[in-house]
Amino acid sequence: MAAGVLGAAVILVAAESCGTSTAPKNKTYIANLIAANEGAGHTSPGSGVTTFVDLGNEIDWTMNLTNMTAVFASHIHGPAPAGTNAPVIINLFIPNVATGTVNGEVAHGSITNANNANISLDSLRVLFNNGNAYVNVHTTANPGGEIRDQVHAQ
Numbered sequence: 001m002a003a004g005v006l007g008a009a010v011i012l013v014a015a016e017s018c019g020t021s022t023a024p025k026n027k028t029y030i031a032n033l034i035a036a037n038e039g040a041g042h043t044s045p046g047s048g049v050t051t052f053v054d055l056g057n058e059i060d061w062t063m064n065l066t067n068m069t070a071v072f073a074s075h076i077h078g079p080a081p082a083g084t085n086a087p088v089i090i091n092l093f094i095p096n097v098a099t100g101t102v103n104g105e106v107a108h109g110s111i112t113n114a115n116n117a118n119i120s121l122d123s124l125r126v127l128f129n130n131g132n133a134y135v136n137v138h139t140t141a142n143p144g145g146e147i148r149d150q151v152h153a154q
Helices: 002-017 121-129
Strands: 028-033 047-054 059-069 071-077 088-093 101-111 134-139 147-150
Touching: 028 134, 059 071, 059 088, 059 121, 059 134, 071 101, 088 101
Parallel strands: none
Antiparallel strands: 028 047, 028 147, 047 059, 059 101, 071 088, 071 134, 134 147
């Protein structure tokens, strides 16, 4: 009986040592959106951050914008190395009408294989890991894009 109690104690200690504090963290990607990334001479008072958290079966995202006015769309574009343009592969924030000035979280969501027919999660991860996708925020003043950044691992 003592051996059984000792065995149970060893199992309990081993299970405790495998707690969530040592579990691997979900991979996080980020795009730090600024006007300079749109090209030479491009200026804007606005900026933003879009964060992507890979949960395995989905990639959750959150977009925060600062001092952005008249936003009418934001997307992930790819495949595209830095400094090049590419088609939209995923819509992020598409308001019904252009916004007023926004500050803070404007949108969040989840990308899954089921809700996105343009690209698989595996292919999106490859683009993110290789720096071949970017987030772009479009405004009425800059319909081609006011701020952007390549998505990269955090």
